[in-house]
Amino acid sequence: MNIQSRNNENLQRLQKLVDSAKVVDTPPNWEKLTFAVGGLSEVGFSKFYPELLLIVSSQGRGIIDCAKFELIERDNNTDWNWIDSYNLWAMGIGKLSEEKIIVSGLHGGGLPFSNNEGDCIQFMATNWPIIDLIFEPNDKSIFNVEEAGECYRIFNDYELRAYGFSYNGQYFVIATNSEINIYRKNKNGA
Numbered sequence: 001m002n003i004q005s006r007n008n009e010n011l012q013r014l015q016k017l018v019d020s021a022k023v024v025d026t027p028p029n030w031e032k033l034t035f036a037v038g039g040l041s042e043v044g045f046s047k048f049y050p051e052l053l054l055i056v057s058s059q060g061r062g063i064i065d066c067a068k069f070e071l072i073e074r075d076n077n078t079d080w081n082w083i084d085s086y087n088l089w090a091m092g093i094g095k096l097s098e099e100k101i102i103v104s105g106l107h108g109g110g111l112p113f114s115n116n117e118g119d120c121i122q123f124m125a126t127n128w129p130i131i132d133l134i135f136e137p138n139d140k141s142i143f144n145v146e147e148a149g150e151c152y153r154i155f156n157d158y159e160l161r162a163y164g165f166s167y168n169g170q171y172f173v174i175a176t177n178s179e180i181n182i183y184r185k186n187k188n189g190a
Contacts, residue, residue: 015126018134020148027135027152030183033069037062042083042105043162043175046096050168054092054101055180056083061093066171066182104162105175111164121163121172122151131160133174155181 026032039058046052051067061082063073073094082091088109089100104111114120118139124132133155140147154174155163161175174181 011126014124017142017145017148018124018126018132018153021134021142021151021153022149023153023156025154026183027137027154029137029186031069031186032181032183035064035071035180035182036178037175037180038178040105040161040175040177040180042090042103042107042109043111043173043180044090044101044103044109045111045164045166045171045173046092046099046101047167048099049095050166051171052092052096053166053171053173053180053182054090054096054103056090056103056105061090063092063094063096064180064182066166066173066184069182069184104164106161109162111162111173112167112169113164115165115169115172117169119165119169121154121165123163129158130156131158132156133160133163 037057042056044054053064055062060076060078065072075093085107090103092099092101103109120136122134122142132153134142135152135154140150142148142151159176161177163174165172170185172183
């Protein structure tokens with residue numbers, strides 16, 4: 001057996017696991033709202049106000065309150081002296097104006113892939129260039145054959161800019177270059 005054959009077998013095994021995940025728009029016990037954002041480049045959650053998400057786009061910056069699903073601040077400043085694409089941070093605006101927000105997106109970076117309740121978002125590219133994001137609830141794993149069916153495929157597309165959880169784990173985001181999907185944990189758990 002040559003290495004290409006083994007790689008192909010492994011790829012097929014992984015694709016079967018991805019295919020066994022339930023395809024849903026929103027995982028159970030979560031709510032979702034989509035915002036259109038043209039030219040989106042980066043996003044980042046505040047560490048001091050974990051419900052607030054900074055959005056960086058070609059038109060400047062905005063803040064979405066994920067608890068309310070509302071855009072609460074907007075700044076059209078495009079002189080770009082408020083972002084450091086090398087160190088991956090951007091200065092906030094409004095309530096976050098004193099905070100350097102760690103960002104993820106076009107220039108790299110990363111948001112937390114899991115929360116303290118055992119939920120995780122797994123990146124899979126078994127059918128490149130299509131990307132799948134798998135929501136793994138309650139310490140389940142897409143890589144465990146017995147648990148893969150309890151996971152949820154929540155994203156299947158070509159364009160992915162950033163994804164990850166807030167620092168309190170009650171919100172997560174999936175962003176492309178044109179929209180941002182914000183998920184918030186259902187307060188009543190239903």
